[in-house]
Amino acid sequence: MKSQKIRFIAVACFIMMIVSVEAIADDAEKVIQITAKRFVYSPNDITVKKGMPVVLEFTSLDRLHGFSCPGLGIRSDIPPQKVTRLRFVPQKTGTFPFHCDNFCGSGHEGMTGTITVTE
Numbered sequence: 255m256k257s258q259k260i261r262f263i264a265v266a267c268f269i270m271m272i273v274s275v276e277a278i279a280d281d282a283e284k285v286i287q288i289t290a291k292r293f294v295y296s297p298n299d300i301t302v303k304k305g306m307p308v309v310l311e312f313t314s315l316d317r318l319h320g321f322s323c324p325g326l327g328i329r330s331d332i333p334p335q336k337v338t339r340l341r342f343v344p345q346k347t348g349t350f351p352f353h354c355d356n357f358c359g360s361g362h363e364g365m366t367g368t369i370t371v372t373e
């Protein structure tokens with residue numbers, strides 16, 4: 255009888271542990287992988303939630319690009335051959351354009367996208 259009680263408590267603890275780990279995961283940052291190449295980001299239309307931490311993981315498939323989103327006050331160089339991580343917490347809702355701000359050739363001007371921050 256006693257061992258059954260202990261087993262019940264052990265199982266209950268285990269379930270509570272799983273539930274709390276999931277609660278933490280919900281608050282964790284959202285990772286979005288973005289590739290950059292002449293003259294496109296993929297994806298180039300990103301939706302995130304206000305107040306939820308976001309990590310943009312950029313990989314350039316060809317040369318040095320840039321990422322600048324003035325409306326959200328974030329920018330980074332995107333050098334080739336490595337992953338560049340850019341973390342931010344969106345503090346306002348809206349649609350914010352971004353663009354490549356390292357000249358990467360004819361067509362560079364069209365290298366753009368948007369980040370939409372929802373409530």
Ligand SMILES: [Cu+2]
Nearest residue numbers: 319354358365
């Ligand atoms: Cu570029």
